[in-house]
Amino acid sequence: MPDLPGMEHPEPKLRMQSIHKSFTVGGKREPVLAGVDLAVEDGEFVSIIGPSGCGKSTLLNIIAGLDQPASGSVSLDGGQDQQRLGRVGYMLQKDLLLPWRTVLDNAILGLELKGVSRRQARKQALQLTESFGLSGFEDQYPFALSGGMRQRAAFLRTMLLDQELVLLDEPFGALDALTRIQMQEWLLNLWDSMKSTIVLITHDVDEAILVSDRVYVLTSRPGKVKMVLDVDLPRPRDFEAITSLQFTSLKAKLLGALREETVKNGAETWP
């Protein structure tokens, strides 16, 4: 979304202002987030990247409503301090499928919790299993599925609810390299067709550039925004974009910023 000067901006989907948070670890107060400012427009794909332990997951927990900031404000669709649980989709590296439910019944979990009848929910989910690469596996239990399929089933569960904002916390981190590339391309297509707003946390610089409209780089702990990088690569993108000159120069910028943080941090290694 180009930022035209003078144009009246509607409220962004998500706005976070000077978010602070600290944890008490072993009796010691440890600041984790030190004033994070962040905005995500409707329909945007934004990535957050940063050194290990910079508080990325804490940030997502706050966005999802699982955790509250010590200070600062979070607004979803312009509303302040409302209940965000149930409005923001959240997906972790672990697929968190319920082992006692079949793929289909895992997918409809969110709808079921909203009070949709099982039959209706199943019907709705069945229309999507094809595009999630799960057709033929609807009645399988999760343990029988490969890692990539389980992750897609978890995606289906997240997307089926049609929540306003979807948070992805290293969703492909546990997959092998080849599956990860396939999943990234698949996610791009999915995002294109579903027009959802996504915030992705990743350790993978290539992944961040490939999928995002914007990349936020966080500093090492306590985390705050170090750099915001606009990714103006043409869409639709596929994996070949990775070798383009434009991509490489963006990657150099990102890696440079990250290296500064890791060096500052001393002991931490990157990636």
Added chain:
Amino acid sequence: MAVEGEHLDGDHQGGLDEGRGPGRVRSGGRAGLDMFKGWQSWLPALLIVAGMVSLWEWVVAVNDIPHWKLPAPSSIGGELWQSRGMLLGHTWVTMEEVLIGLAVALVSGVLLAWLISLSRTLERVIYPSVIASQTIPIIVIAPLLLIWLGYGMQHKVIVVALISFFPIVVNTVDGLKSADPDVMNLLRTLGADRWQVFRKVQVPASLPFLFSGIKIAVTVSVIGAVIGEWVGSSEGLGYLAIRSKSQFLSERVYATVVILSLMGIGLFLIAGALERALLPWYHNQRRTTAAGED
């Protein structure tokens, strides 16, 4: 949940912890179950039992041991057949006590486990009494129950329930606590309230544990019934055993023991079959992981 969440980056490693099934209070039930699949797999167990019985028979015959001291397996078998009508009558009495006692144990055990899992405070209030109930020797309690409840069936049912509710409570509490906190958080982001999290995650997660508890409970329940009958009864296998002993009818004593252990084994197998039927996901998952596919 909030502050102890500690979702600092990097601790999402490790993937799904597949191997962790219920593992606490359990007396080797899981490994033993697969023994009973397909009749060939019964063979080793049968052979061992047959070998021991033959040895017993031979020792009795060679040493000319008097039957009231140690009856030969053949004469125990003879007794089982000859007195089958009478034995069956007593068996039914004991079986009834065991089944009713188990039902009481199941209901009270699950209810207590649920209460304990509700809050830390309730856990601190209830759990100690539950544990204390197991430290009092049942043989001391049983006569008191007889005095309080009279000569009927109640005191035996209560002894059975008292002895078998404990493994059910302990296992179910562990089961309710075993639910992955990340999964519970996920449900909250899907809009679930506390009751929905309990129903959709904690309850199903606890079922394999509950079944482990039931398997222990059914085996000890038979002991409970016998103790109850010893203390005061005019029927049942425990009563028959104690009366036959005083009459030096050793064959009959052993016959009751055979029936009692068959009863325990039978109940155990039924519990295992129910588990397989009701929790197919759990059973199959265990099989695949055992085969090393994950």
